[in-house]
Amino acid sequence: MMIMASLDFIADHTHAAPGHNAGETTSGPPASEAGGILTVDLSALVANWLALSRRAMPSECAAVVKANAYGCGIEPVVTALVRAGCKTYFVADLSEARRVREVAPEAAIYVLNGLIPGTPPVYAEIRARPVIGSMVELAEWDAFVAGSQWRGGAALHVDTGMNRLGISANDAAALAPRIRSENHGITLLMSHLACAEDTAHPLNDLQIRLFREVRLHYRGIPSSLANSSGIFLSDKAHCDVVRPGVALYGANPTPGRPNPMRPVVEVKARVMQVRNVAKGDTVGYSAGWTARRAARIAIISAGYADGYFRAGGSSDETPGGFAVIGGKRCPIAGRISMDLMGIDASDAPDVRRGDFVTLIGDDLQLDEVAASSGTITYELLTNLGHRYHRVYRTE
Numbered sequence: 510m511m512i513m514a515s516l517d518f519i520a521d522h523t524h525a526a527p528g529h530n531a532g533e534t535t536s537g538p539p540a541s542e543a544g545g546i547l548t549v550d551l552s553a554l555v556a557n558w559l560a561l562s563r564r565a566m567p568s569e570c571a572a573v574v575k576a577n578a579y580g581c582g583i584e585p586v587v588t589a590l591v592r593a594g595c596k597t598y599f600v601a602d603l604s605e606a607r608r609v610r611e612v613a614p615e616a617a618i619y620v621l622n623g624l625i626p627g628t629p630p631v632y633a634e635i636r637a638r639p640v641i642g643s644m645v646e647l648a649e650w651d652a653f654v655a656g657s658q659w660r661g662g663a664a665l666h667v668d669t670g671m672n673r674l675g676i677s678a679n680d681a682a683a684l685a686p687r688i689r690s691e692n693h694g695i696t697l698l699m700s701h702l703a704c705a706e707d708t709a710h711p712l713n714d715l716q717i718r719l720f721r722e723v724r725l726h727y728r729g730i731p732s733s734l735a736n737s738s739g740i741f742l743s744d745k746a747h748c749d750v751v752r753p754g755v756a757l758y759g760a761n762p763t764p765g766r767p768n769p770m771r772p773v774v775e776v777k778a779r780v781m782q783v784r785n786v787a788k789g790d791t792v793g794y795s796a797g798w799t800a801r802r803a804a805r806i807a808i809i810s811a812g813y814a815d816g817y818f819r820a821g822g823s824s825d826e827t828p829g830g831f832a833v834i835g836g837k838r839c840p841i842a843g844r845i846s847m848d849l850m851g852i853d854a855s856d857a858p859d860v861r862r863g864d865f866v867t868l869i870g871d872d873l874q875l876d877e878v879a880a881s882s883g884t885i886t887y888e889l890l891t892n893l894g895h896r897y898h899r900v901y902r903t904e
Contacts, residue, residue, distance in 0.1 A: 532904025534585075540898040544810030544848075545778040546865065547567040547894035549581045550902045552588040553771040557757050558593055560769065565740050565751040571597035571733075573754030575605060575621065580816075580891045581774065583608045585901045591616065594893055599640075599752050600878065603628065606637040618663050623674060629653035633661060638696065640668040642674035647684075647693075654694050662696035664733075667723050669700040669716040678723050685726035698724060698732040702746065703736035706764050717745050724748070737762040741769075760886035761876050768874070775870035776894060778832075780813035780862055783854065792851045795842025797824035800853075804842070807834065809866055812847045816892030817868060819845045821882035830881035833867040834860050869893075 532552075540546060562570035572595050577587035587598065587609050597617045600606050603625075606618050617638065624639040624646040630653070632639055641663055643648050650663055665688070668675030676684075681698075688695055700720045704710035717734070724732050731749035737756035739746045741763050756762040759773035786792060786804045809832070813819045822845040823829030829841040834857035842851040854860045869878050879889040 510589045522607050532902060534901045534903070535899060536582075536901070537897060537899045543896070543898035544781075545776060545815060545868075545894060545897040546900060548775040548870075548900040549585065550771075550773050550775070551585060552904055553759065553773045554581070554586060554757055555589050555593045557759065557770045557773070558590060558595060558753070561737075561740055561751070561753045561756060565735070565747050568747040569597060569731075569750045571595065571599060571752045572753050572757060573599045573736075573749055574609060575599065575601035575687060575754070576891045577605075577885070578757060579758045580893050582899070582901070584612050587612050587616075589903065597750065597752075599754075603631055603635070603637065607635055610635050610637065617662070617696075621674075624650060625667075626643055629659075630657075632663075633657065633659045636661055638662045638664060640664040640674075640699065642665050642668075642676065644676060644680065647676070651693060652893075654764075660694055663694050664697035664699050665695050667698065667700045667720065669723075670712050671703045673701070675700065678719055681723050682726050689727070689729075695727075695730060697750065698727045698730050698833040700734050702734060702736055702739045702742070705736055705742050705746075706762070708742060711844075713742060713746075717743065720748075721745070740797075742835040744870060755887055755890070758890055759875055760890070764876075768876070772870070772874060774875065774890065774893070776817075776868045777870070777895070778812075778815075778868055780807045780811040780860060780864045780866060781810050781849070782808045782862060783860060784808065791843070793822070794846060795844060798843035799825050800842075800852075802855070804853055804855045805858070805860075806842055806858075807832075807839075807852040807860050807866065808849055809852060810849060811868060812845055812849050814847045815894055817845060817850070818882035818884055818887065818889070818892075820884070821845055821878070822850065830878060831873060833871040833873055834864075836871070837874075839866075 548764050591613050598609050599619045600631045621640050623642045642828050666675040667681045704712045733750035734748050735746040735751040737753040761768035784807050786800045790800050792798045821830040823841050831838045832852045837857050839852050839854050842853040875886045879886045
């Protein structure tokens with residue numbers, strides 16, 4: 510029944526794409542009218558979740574689907590993960606929790622950003638669980654639980670070194686006897702690694718050891734520490750539940766080493782015009798890029814309003830990112846504007862108006878594209894393709 514509800518949602522919110530395979534659904538503007546196409550390979554996403562599940566066994570593998578599933582779409586992503594067997598989801602706020610509940614009626618849903626004053630009844634209404642990160646939040650939650658007899662659960666967040674959200678380790682230790690002897694509805698004890706991407710950082714061991722000490726006070730309550738990179742950091746970080754986020758969507762959780770995850774996202778943008786530029790002519794705002802030879806410039810319908818960051822542009826002094834045209838890497842020419850960018854397509858003579866060039870995909874992977882824009886994959890993913898035709902590949 511849960512899977513059927515999820516599939517019904519997708520059927521209501523997407524449509525089969527003419528010219529696409531049977532295992533694809535689409536959303537957004539029609540492909541014929543859109544400036545770009547963003548493809549999300551849900552089968553690759555599921556494969557990533559299964560690979561992380563195997564690596565973390567016997568721990569449960571949850572899924573972080575905040576920020577609209579890292580820009581990929583909460584509903585299709587959760588639908589695919591429910592079918593694969595994922596039972597626990599983490600979101601940032603209540604609006605995201607509502608969206609997950611629509612397609613995952615039986616899932617455990619934790620809301621990471623904490624308890625907004627006055628919202629405990631909403632958690633009961635949608636059967637979501639707050640991640641409690643302060644003594645004030647805990648007091649409000651306790652009052653609600655005592656008055657309503659709600660037993661839907663909550664997580665207690667312990668700060669072990671991030672210094673962002675969470676109660677202190679000392680407060681957690683002091684609270685433990687009361688939480689264990691009274692019914693506070695705490696179903697998960699959690700913390701968050703600050704430096705898991707850097708395997709040599711001393712804070713990793715410090716956080717793992719401190720959280721282990723806190724866990725001793727909460728025997729019988731499941732615990733969670735590892736994010737995407739934490740899964741690869743150490744088995745000691747796995748605890749009872751791991752909660753991968755960015756790795757599900759194809760980003761490399763092991764920087765400096767080969768990416769163990771399958772690519773999930775592909776972005777293509779349409780060529781609006783191909784123009785000849787003489788040697789010495791400039792392209793784009795501020796005339797910062799000068800043609801060093803006679804060049805063919807493909808103007809494509811993608812810009813920073815589509816999530817391709819302005820910093821990925823180029824100038825005479827600073828190289829920028831690339832696009833792939835006809836299997837060849839072609840450099841970005843000049844500044845990236847809101848809706849358009851230029852590509853030096855001199856080495857791709859067959860490119861024509863109406864063609865599509867690849868901005869992410871082929872041999873241009875997420876981490877490289879993010880680095881060329883001076884950012885990280887998290888920021889790149891969550892900003893991509895708000896105006897694009899979207900294709901969800903399920904096979």
